[in-house]
Amino acid sequence: MRVPRLRTPRTMTTPLPGQERNYAGGFAYRLEPRQQLDRFLILGTEGGTYYVSEQKLTLDNAKATLELLHSDPAYAIERTTEISEQGRAYKNDPALFTLALAMEMGKPQTRALALEAMPRIVRTGTHLFTFVDYITQLRGWGRGLRRAVAQWYLRRDLRELAYQVTKYQQRGGWAHRDLLRLAHPKADTPERNALFRYIVAREIAPELPDETRAYLEAIEQLRQPDVTPARAADLIRAHALPREVVPTELLTHAEVWDALLQQMPMTALIRNLATMTRVGLLTETSDATRHVIAQLMNAERLRKARVHPLQVLAALLTYNQGRGMRGDGVWTPVPAIVDALNAAFYATFAHVEPTGKRTVLALDISGSMGWGQVGGVVGLTPRAATAALALVTLNAEREAHVVGFSHQLMPLKLKPTMRLEQAIH
Structure with missing residues (x-):
């Protein structure tokens, strides 16, 4: 059997002025450096796309980010900090990678700005381990990194530091005792020195x-x-x-x-709904279920915890199907919790400002949209993510319509009153 040669459709082979070839073989307008930084910080590159590998996508974004760090370091660092603090990205990893690039490959002014921004971006022990791993891959340990890591341990209140080093004990081959030995922070008080001894040797000293x-x-x-x-x-x-x-x-x-x-912190609560249901804590009539629902319906707490819509969507997809994506256990979903997750998804978009304009969203419904995952979330395909975001637009805008396209344009029966699982399926 002769396999036919694949061709790019004619509609994709004629660029308009200012367009260039993209990963899919078609043509699109080139992103400005600031737009590309936003896209990288918010979407990341985990898992790549249908058309390009994760490694290639990360390399291209690293080059573009480094160019902006050289040409406009103040904007690049401030924008990275802003997106990280506001919780606009599903994961903080792209912001940590950008900070590592700035600290290792930036000019002296850029490194100083990155060092100043580090406490606002590297907020948890997990962030610290990831940041150090990126730094090590880029170049290695230098005086600037040692000083930055030392400050992470010296600036925190002792009780908060104790929480961080016990909650986030190790990641990616790094443990806190490794970082203390490499950074050599000089404790400013006997109490802090005693906590450092606990981190290294698990010795609980009376000075604490x-x-x-x-x-x-x-x-x-x-x-x-x-x-x-x-x-x-x-x-x-x-x-x-x-x-x-x-x-x-x-x-x-x-x-x-x-x-x-x-x-329990909000993100941990969302992540452990299935487990708490499986062990019998969350039932249709339990006090624990009422507590969980109250937390999920609390828009202000969701905002303060920097809960990203994709975190809620991932939890909803997993919880509602009653079994783990990787086969780790089964449970019977509590309907009221499913309802609360739906409400929480929309609450995380509470600050979306409507444009007041007539809007048409065209969603790609081709086969490639059912492949892969978004933001590293197992089971969250691009098709599911775009359908969910379309619902957000339909709820925010008074005049919004949604159509689908593949080989031709076609109407989609999405309505603002739909539940998420209805829109996705």
Whole structure:
């Protein structure tokens, strides 16, 4: 059998003035450097696209970002900080990568701006590990990086630092003790030096402040082999312990999850809905379910937690199907929680300002849109993501219409009153 030679459609072979060939083989207008930076920071490159690999996409974006860091460093750093702080990106990794580029390959002025912005972008232990990994891949450890990492440990309140180093213990082959040994931060007080000793050797010294020492002692008690679920729940409530310090065998008990839920950060709550349902904590009539729904319906808390719409959409897709994307367990979804996730998705777009103009959205419905994933979210295809965002536009604009295109243009039956799962499927 002779395989026919594939051709680019005629509509894609004739560029208009100012257009250039894109990854799909067609033509499009070139993005301005500032627009490309926004696209990279918000969308990232994880997973690549149907037409280009993740590695190629990252390389092209790195070149464009570096050019802007050289030509307009103040704008590039401030814009990176703004998008990171506002939670406009599904992941903070592109902002961390941009910061690493600025610190390692920028001019002295650019490196100074990056160092100043670091506390606003590198906010958690996970951010720190990712940032250090990017720096190491680009060039390696220098005096600037050692100083920046040292400051991350020196600027934080002791109780907050204790929380960060126990909640985010390691990632990508890095642990906090590794970073302390490489950065050599000079503790400004005996109390901070005692916490550094705990990080390196897990030694709980008497110099630690009472609250910090009690927090660390509770973690050590939780790790004892004879601790019961009831005792674990008491420790969690008394010291606001995070899930990451709880031994795996205790995370199969509803009472442990009930204790965790009372002070659980919003993103962790969204991420663990399936698990809490699977262990029997979240049922149609439980107090825990009412608490979860109240949190998901709290637009202000969603905003403060920088919850991204894609995080809610990913949780909805996973939770509603009653089984893990990677086969990790099954559960019976609670309808009221599904409803609350739908409401939370729209709440994360609460600050979308309508243009007041007549709008037509044309969604690509070709086969390639059902391939791959958006933002590294397993199960979230480009088709699902565009349908969800179209609903946001339909709810924000008074005169908006949606059509689909592949080989031809066709109407799509999307309505602003649709639930997310209806629009996606």
